[in-house]
Structures are given as C-alpha cells and as structure tokens.
Amino acid sequence: MLKQFFILCSGADTDILNDCSIGEQNKYAGIGATVFFTAVMATIASSYALYTVFDNLYSSIFFGLIWGLLIFNLDRYIVSTIKKRDNVIDEVLQATPRIILAVIIAVVISKPLELKIFEKEINQVLLEQKNDLTLANQNQIAEQFNPKISELESQIAGLKSQVDLKETEVNALYDTYISEAEGTAGTKLLGKGPVYKEKRNKHDAGLTELQQLKTDNKAKIEAIETQIATLQGDYTTNVAETQPVIDNFDGLMARITALGKLPWLPSFFIFLLFLAIETSPIIAKLLSPKGEFDFKLEDQETAIKAWTTQQVAERKLLVKTDNDINNKVYNEIADEEEVMNYKRKKARELMQHQADAFLKKQKGIL
Template sequence: MKNFTRFFWFCSGANFSLLKRSPTESNKYIGIGATVFFTGVLASLAAGYALFTVFQSIWPAVFFGLLWGLMIFNLDRFIVSSMRKREKARAEWKLAIPRLVLAVLLALVISKPLELKMFEREIDRKIDEKRTEFITESKLNLAKGFPEIQELEAKIDTLKSEVATSEEFRNKVQLDYDAERFGEKTAGTSGIVGLGTNAKKKEQQLDAAQVTLDQLRLRNQVRIDTLEAQIREFIALRQLEFEKQQPGIEGFDGLAARMEALDALTKESSAMAMANVFIMLLFIAIETAPIFVKLISPRGPYDEYLELHEDKVRLFKGEKWTFAKGESEARVGYFQDTHFYATDLKKEKTNRKNKAQTAAEISEIESKFRV
C-alpha cells in the first residue's frame, strides 16, 4: 500500500517530503496521480491500436504505443505539477487556461483511436460496403476502357440473329410443306392430301432452306468462335488490370479509411453521433480532471509548505546575490584604489627623473658657454 501511495504521489508531481509533513493532503494527491496515470494508460492503448492499423504488426504498435503513453503521462504530470494554488482564484484560472486547452487537445487525440475500436464492427461493415463500391466502379471503368469487347459481342449477336432469321424461314417452309401433305387449306396450299406436284415443290423449297440454314450455321459458327476467342483475350487483359487494382481495394483498411467510415456513420445515424460526442466528452473530462481538482480544491498545508519552500529559495537567492554583489564592489574598489595609487607613484617618479635629466642638460650647456 505504501508503494502504491508513493507511486501515485510521483504521478501527481508532488514533493514527497512536503507531503509527508501534510498527511491530510495525501488522498488528494493520490487521486490526482491516479488520474494522470490511467490517462497515460488509455493514451498508450489508443495509440497502440491506431498504430496497429497502420503497421499491421503487434510489436511496432506495442513499442510506439508505450512511447506515446509515456509522453502523454509526462505532459499531464508536468501540467499538474506546474500549477500553484494562490490566494487569488482569478489569477489561478487565468494561468490554468493554456493548460486546459492543452488537456482538451490531448483528450481529443486520445479518444479518437478508442472510438474506432469501440465501433469496430460498424466500421468494418462500412468499409466492406466501400470496397464493394470500389469493385463495382473499377469494373465499370475497366469495361469503358475495353470497348472492343462490346463491339465483338455486337457482331456475335448479329451473326446469331442471321442464323435465327434463317431458322425461322426454314420453319415457315416446313409448316407449308406439312400443310400441303396433309391437305390443310391455306393461302399457300392447295388443300389436296398426298405428295402431289405442290407438295414436291414445297419439299424442294424445304430442302433448299435447310441447306442454306446448315451452311449459314457452319459459316457463322466459325466466325462466332473466332470472335469469342478475341473476346476471351480482351477479358483476360481486363482481368489482369483488375487484379492490379485489387490489392489497393483490399488494402482499404487504414487509419484514414476507418476515420472516414466513422464520420460517415455519425452522419447517417444520430445515435452514433451522440455516442461519439459522449465518448469525446468523457475523455475530455478524464484529461482535465486533475487540473480541475487542483483548481477547485482549497488551499491546503501542502501548498503553504510549497510556497514557504519557494520563498526561502528566493530569499536565499537574494541573500547570495547581495553578498556576491558586495564582494564584487569591494574588489572593484580595492583594485581601483591600488591601481590609481600605483599610477600616481609612477607618474611622480617619471616627473622627478625628467626634472633631473633636464637640470643636467641645462648645466652641461651652461658649462660649454663659460668655456
């Protein structure tokens, strides 16, 4: 229990020696430290999941997730530990605004990957729909890119239509022939039963129509087989192009794709949008909780000890500065006095020497004139 207490004190950025002197503040800083710690854990999980969608590998996601979680933990710890309880609440809130803005930004960054994980099933369904749209669009674009297939298929339809027309004509001649044999009276038959002259003529027409149909079928089938072979070649080329695009479509499962899918889901469903907002607000509340706890909590013994310690440091600094300044001024004064005294002595010696030299020169000149 003692180790947990010290660990959460460390997470809150509090001074251990000062907290030991103010035991009534212990629980408050345990709560602040626990909030900072679990915010870092959530940030690590969120970053790990987000990076797993990027790398598709567990170990890089774990490594960078832990790194991101430690960075968020360090930032939160710095934000909380840098706040000071003053006697003026307005000044505290004014100083806390930049920290609150930073906390909100961190909450938004942390919440987004976890939202993607919470709505994973719905997002997967939306991504599958998007893939289907991409496949359909890709096939339509490829069909437009190979107009030769439609042209060849149109030629095949024309050839089959010719065979069907010839077959219809043969069937019509067959009906006329049967009607003539069985004595059915129509506009084109005599109505006499048996194989008479008209029946033989109808039979010759039927034979000629059958020969023409067989020849046309054979000729058109050869042409159809050739056209179908060409179509298969173009289809193979089209399939090859589609297979080149297939990995890109199958790989449509990155972080940006999932965020786009989540955005589309929130636009389609008001319930999803509300849940998304609530999750975001929850993480904002978690991230800003340590700051608000520091702001709304009354000034306690720990804050008094901390301010006293900082004031002692400032006073000690002032004393050291005054002492160092006095010593420096004394040294400068001593240097100036001794330097100027030595300079005056040197000047006096130089003047005496110059005067003696001048007197000697004058006496020498006078002695020369006397001679």
C-alpha cells in the same frame, strides 16, 4: 506502497509531502492515480489504433506502452508545474496552456477507443463503401474493354448479316426456278426447259457461294469470339487483381472516416468523458484551496529566492566597492614622482628595443 506510488505519479515533492497531514497526502495520491490511469487508457487506446495499422499484436503493445509513458510524463509534468497562487486569475492563466494540451491529449486518446466501441457500426459503413468501390472499380475497368468488345460484336453481327442476305438471295433464286418448273411464273411453261436450267444453274452457283460464305464467316466469327473471350478474361483478371486492394480498405484512416459518417453525439460524449479524465487533475488543483503542502512549498521556494536575491545583491555591491577602491588607489599613486620615473625608464627601454629590432630587420632585408 500503492499510496506512495500514486504520490510519485502526481509529481509532488515527496520530501515536503511526507511532513504534511494524511489528508494532504491523500489529495495528491488521488491526483497521481488520475494521472496513472489516464496513461493506462492511453496505452490501451494507442495499442488498438496501432494494431489496426500494423496488424501485429506485439509491435502494437510495445509502441502502445511507449505512447502511454509519453502521456504519463506529459500529464505528470502538467500537474506538477501548476502552483497555487493568491490570485485566481493568475492560476487560470497559468493553467490555460496546460488545459489546451490536455484537450489535445484527450482527442488523441479517445479516438482509438471510439473506433473500438463503434467497431460493428464502422464495419457496416466500411462494407457499404467496399461494395460501392467494387461496383465503381468494375465499371471503370469495363470502360477499358467494353468499346473493343462492342466493336468485335458489331463485326460478328455484320458477318451474320452477310450470310443472312446471301441466304435470302439464294432462297429467292430457288423460288424462281421452282416457279419456272411449275409454270406459275417466268415463261409459264410447265416442265424443265432451257430457262429452268438457266435459273437452276444460277441458284446452284448462289448456293455454292452461300456455303463458302458461311464457311469463311464462321471462321471469322470464331476468331472474333476468341478475341472477345480473351478480352473478357483480361477483364476478369483485372477485377480479381484489384479487388484485394478494396478488400483491405479498412485501415486506420478509413475507419476514422467511417466513424465521421456515424451520428456525432455518442462520439462527442465519449470525447467529453476523456476530456474530463484528462483535465481532472488540473481542475482539482485549481478548485482546491491552498493546502499545507502548498504553503510549505511556497516557503521553501521563497526562502531560496530570497537567499539567491541576497547573494546576487552582495556580489554586485562587492564588485562596485572593489572598483571604487581600485579607482581611488590608482588616482592617488598616479601623481607620485617615483612611479613617473619608473614608467619613463621602462618606456625608454621599450623604445630602444623597438629601434634595435627595426634596425636588425632592415639589415636582413639588405
């Protein structure tokens, strides 16, 4: 049962193969098994690749089965259309397009399995790329907010500087009227005289201005700090909103790109493995000598070809002979008087009918 299934997978003519030896049947059963298991591996590989895209197990398995059946049909067609020839060069030329197609199929099959085999290494590369993307994203968003925040912080520094300058000025006035009272500066008269009172009043006015300036600037600073906090909150929100895009940066294309950053030699050997599997039925047919099945198939094909060629030649000869006979018959009767008179009579009747019809049409017009 299993042997017949693999023979069916090989695409061989079962009616002819059943009359061949057991060894010949086993050869084609082996070719069919290679075709079948190649399709199985294609199903597994494509299911995994589609799972990385759709993230749905049932959809991935369904489309993976479709892809596996497509690969199975292609491989079966490739193997079944290779015919053994008496010339090796003809066989190689016949197999070349099929080998190219097998290489393409091997690439398609091997790549998803490489993604699974090197999954841990790919995840590490993706993690590094995500970290780089996260930092780049944060810096890019910060460029939108930092200039405004810096400008607001400069305004705060300016307001604080105004307070500091005013405070320095008031402190200087304080030192001036104290020195006047102590007699160490100014009039150098000990006691609280008119000059002392003048300087004291000037200091008190400056102190009042300082208190008012502190109150006003404090309110301005608090308003500016509120703007800064709002901008910082917007920055944090933008980073949080864009981070999921980076976290989901692990699709099929990203994984293939990450695979390309790994050492090429292991991937190359895996590709060679699948290439060997995919081309093995073709190579087996090219290397194997003509077997019993090939001779019987050739005998059947050449018999049909010879019969078809004979039938076509006979039809061509029949048409040619019939044309020659018709030409001879018409040439013989062309000179008979009876035929000439009959043709003359009919031609006269035709001309009369035409004249009558023309006359009738003219009367209708008038």
